Every structure is written in C-alpha cells, then in structure tokens.
Amino acid sequence: MTEVFELQYALDTFYFLVCGALVMWMAAGFSMLEAGLVRGKNTTEILTKNIALYAIACVMYMVCGYAIMYPELGSTFLVGIGGNGVEGGDTYAPSADFFFQVVFVATAMSIVSGAVAERMKLWVFLAFAVAMTAFIYPMEGRWTWGGESVFGMYSLSMVDFAGSGIVHMAGAAAALAGVLLLGARKGKYGKNGEINAIPGANLPMATLGTFILWMGWFGFNGGSVLQTSTVDTANAVAVVFLNTNAAAAGGAIAAMVLARILFKKADLTMILNGALAGLVTITAGPDTPTPLLATLFGALGGIVVVFSILAFDKIKIDDPVGAISVHGVCGLLGLVLVPITNADATLMGQLGGAATIFVWVFGASLIVWAILKAAMGIRVTEEEEYDGVDVSECGLEAYPEFTKG
Structure with missing residues (x-):
C-alpha cells in the first residue's frame, strides 16, 4: 500500500472504531433511560437485561448473525478476518466493520427491553434476545444493507442511511409482538377505561440516559458515512453530525410545547421522548436535509411521538418507556x-x-414469543409483579434502604 493509502486506511479504521464505541455507549443510555422510567422495584432487572442482551448480541452476531446478514463477509469471519479492504473498495479494516455492525444489533434489541419492562420473565427475554440477534435481525439486514432479495422473490429499493427502519422500527416491531402477548401491567388500565399513570422512579437517571443516547447517536449516524479521510467524506460527516443534533433539538422543543398545550405542564418524559423521536426520525436520512429541514423533521417526530404514546394508551398497549412510539412510529416517519x-x-x-421489515420482524417475533409462552410462560406471577421483579428474578434490590421497612 502507498503511504497515502495507509494513512487513509488508518484514519478511516480509527474513525469507524470510535463511532462504534459511541454506539456501544448507547447501551448505557438505554439502561439509564429505562431504569429511570420504571418503578424502583424493577430497576435491577432492567439493568441486568441491558448488560446481558448486549453480551448475547455480541456473541450471537459473531457466531452466525454476521454471516447471515453479509454472506460474503461473514463466511470467513470465524476462521479469521483477512484482507485489507482493497478488494471491496473500502479503506477500513474488515474487523472494524463487524464491530460497527454488532453494536447496531444490540441497539435493536435494547428497544425491546423497555417495552416489556416490569412484568416479563428475565430468562424468557434473554432467550428471545438469542433469536433476535442471531436470526431475526440479520435476515432483514440481509435484504436491506446486505442487498439480497427477499427470499428470492423481490428486491428492496428503500433508502435508510443509518437505520430508522432497519434498526429502530425492527426493534419496535419485535417489542410490539411481545407486548401484545404479554399484556399490560396490573393497575395500568381500569375496568371503566381509565388510564392510570405509573411514574418512573428516577427522572434524573432517565434524563442522563437521554443525553447519553443523544451523544451516542453521533456515532450511530456519523459512523454510517463509513469514511472521513477525504474532503468530501469529512464534509459529509460534519453535515450528518449537524443534522442529527438539530433534529434532536427540534424534537425536544416540539414535544415540550405540545405537552404544554395538551397537559398545561412541561412533561419531562415527553420532552425526553421528543428528543429521541427527533433522533430516530432523522436517522433514515441525515445526509441530505439542510439544518433547518432537519430541525423541522425532528420537530415533526417530537409531535408524532406524543400523540402516538397517547394513542397506544387508549388502545391499552402498555409500553412503560414509550419505545414502540419512539422507535417504531417515528422510525416509519x-x-x-x-x-x-x-x-x-x-x-x-x-x-x-x-x-417488509415490519411484517418479517413482527411475524417472526410473534412466533418466537408464542413458543416461549407455551414452553416457559413469559409473564411473572401477579405476586412477583406486585413485589417487583428485582427480588424474584435477580435476588437484589436497586434501592434496598428505601424499600425496607
């Protein structure tokens, strides 16, 4: 390799890895956000699910998921990654590509965690994580980013820059299938149709989680440029960073204003979900809008997510953290x-x-959830739910000095 190519190769590989690390840091964001939005008696289990699902995603995607999603690249992965990226026209290491892809898989699975919180058995959730990260997600990734036809029948012409549909809507579809079989939390919906709010235990933690996700999203979208070693790609990265930030800001402001109009209050949980909705909305195409348009797109996501959360509550689909609305509805948007x-x-x-993504992920997930429900049961007992799943599932309480009399 020439000196110029070697420098370009090193720079692009380093950039790819740093962006992957930023996306990995989003796992902490999901953990903090979900832990803050559930009740204190379910905090330990939420944290356990998030760290366990990340580990499972890393192993299962390495064992088979990568090879399913990218047959030509993944077929030699387990026996050693060779080559220097020249043949495929890439200027980054093949192992960097795997690392960047695997953190996206974990992100999709993290979306499921919050939606089924407070009433699902831990080991059932982890069993589903194996199926999701080893097969369900890689298959739809094969048809989209992998460029393969759908079961040999037709090819997709969808443009999804960093995964509004491929990652976020897919995670939400899997979550929706689980929630429909799981049912709502006890006491969430009254017999006469009333909706009872179940406040989260730690809004500072939820806010911290949102800021972590906001920061990690720069790696999520910025890394999807794939390179930064030329003038054109460096400018493209800067545009993506700028638009990603603008959309999040637009989403937060729009959700805050709408919450003030609807509820006469500045609802923090809606503001947090508004920022995330803006991020999800811009993820499909952060490279082409102007900053003003990106802000407006994010604002539209912030408005849509508020109405979506209210709509799901009206039809009694209980999503404790609003994940299906944020990632599913705004992913489609x-x-x-x-x-x-x-x-x-x-x-x-x-x-x-x-x-295609929704039908595949929702259908396959529904089958897996149904099998798990028949084989193991997917919901904890009413008594365990009342006491909190921290003790029954993990044997530990997150805040023991506050819950013991």
Whole structure:
C-alpha cells in the first residue's frame, strides 16, 4: 500500500472504531433511560437485561448473525478476518466493520427491553434476545444493507442511511409482538377505561440516559458515512453530525410545547421522548436535509411521538418507556420523509421496505414469543409483579434502604 493509502486506511479504521464505541455507549443510555422510567422495584432487572442482551448480541452476531446478514463477509469471519479492504473498495479494516455492525444489533434489541419492562420473565427475554440477534435481525439486514432479495422473490429499493427502519422500527416491531402477548401491567388500565399513570422512579437517571443516547447517536449516524479521510467524506460527516443534533433539538422543543398545550405542564418524559423521536426520525436520512429541514423533521417526530404514546394508551398497549412510539412510529416517519430531500428515494420504495421489515420482524417475533409462552410462560406471577421483579428474578434490590421497612 502507498503511504497515502495507509494513512487513509488508518484514519478511516480509527474513525469507524470510535463511532462504534459511541454506539456501544448507547447501551448505557438505554439502561439509564429505562431504569429511570420504571418503578424502583424493577430497576435491577432492567439493568441486568441491558448488560446481558448486549453480551448475547455480541456473541450471537459473531457466531452466525454476521454471516447471515453479509454472506460474503461473514463466511470467513470465524476462521479469521483477512484482507485489507482493497478488494471491496473500502479503506477500513474488515474487523472494524463487524464491530460497527454488532453494536447496531444490540441497539435493536435494547428497544425491546423497555417495552416489556416490569412484568416479563428475565430468562424468557434473554432467550428471545438469542433469536433476535442471531436470526431475526440479520435476515432483514440481509435484504436491506446486505442487498439480497427477499427470499428470492423481490428486491428492496428503500433508502435508510443509518437505520430508522432497519434498526429502530425492527426493534419496535419485535417489542410490539411481545407486548401484545404479554399484556399490560396490573393497575395500568381500569375496568371503566381509565388510564392510570405509573411514574418512573428516577427522572434524573432517565434524563442522563437521554443525553447519553443523544451523544451516542453521533456515532450511530456519523459512523454510517463509513469514511472521513477525504474532503468530501469529512464534509459529509460534519453535515450528518449537524443534522442529527438539530433534529434532536427540534424534537425536544416540539414535544415540550405540545405537552404544554395538551397537559398545561412541561412533561419531562415527553420532552425526553421528543428528543429521541427527533433522533430516530432523522436517522433514515441525515445526509441530505439542510439544518433547518432537519430541525423541522425532528420537530415533526417530537409531535408524532406524543400523540402516538397517547394513542397506544387508549388502545391499552402498555409500553412503560414509550419505545414502540419512539422507535417504531417515528422510525416509519423517518423513512417516509427521506424522499423529500433525497432524489434516490421514492415513497413507494420506502413504504415497501418498511412493510417488509415490519411484517418479517413482527411475524417472526410473534412466533418466537408464542413458543416461549407455551414452553416457559413469559409473564411473572401477579405476586412477583406486585413485589417487583428485582427480588424474584435477580435476588437484589436497586434501592434496598428505601424499600425496607
């Protein structure tokens, strides 16, 4: 390799790895966000799920998921990653690509964790994590980023820059399938149709989690440029960072204003979800909008997520952290908005890709959840739910001095 190529190779590989590390840090963000939005008696189990699912995702994607999603790359992964990236036209190490991909898998699975919180058995959740990260996610990734046809029948023409649909909507679809079989938390919905709020235990922790996710998203979207060693790619990275930040800000402000209009209060949980909704919305196409348009796209996500959370409550789909609305509904919104600024995308192509992802992930997940329900049961007992799953599932309490009389 020439000196110029060696420098480019080193820079792009280092950038790829740093962005992957930022996305890995999002696991901490999900942990803190979910732990803050559930009741104190379920905190330890939430934290256990998040660290365990990350470990499971790393192992299962290495064992088979990567090879399913990228057959040409993954077929030689376990016996050693060779090559220097020249043949494929890449200027980064193949192992860096795997690392960047595996943290996306973990992100998709993290979305499921919060939606089924406070009433699902821990080991059932972890068993589903194996299926999701080893097969369900890699298959839809094979049809999208992998470029393969869907079961040999048709090819997708969807544009999804960093994964509004491929990662976020997929995670939400898996979560929705689990929630439908699991049912709502006891006391969430009254017999006469009333909706009872169940406040989270630690809003400072939830806010910290949101800021961590906001920061990690720069790696999520910025890393998807794949390179930064030329003038063009460096400028592209800067645009993606700028638009990602703008969309999050727009989403937070829009959700805050809408909450003030609807509830006469500045609802912090809606503001947090608004920022995340803006991030999810822009993820499908952060490279083409102007900063003002990115802000407006994020604001639209912040508005949609508030109405979506309220709508899911009305139809009695209990999602303690609003994950299905943030990642599913706003993931779809992000895909639909891409053609506005990207001439390579069409509305029908975006909708076709979204439908394929949802039908596959939701259907496959529903089957896996149903098998687990029949074999093991997926819900803790009513007594265990009342006492909190920390003790029954983990044998530890997150805040023992506050819960013991």
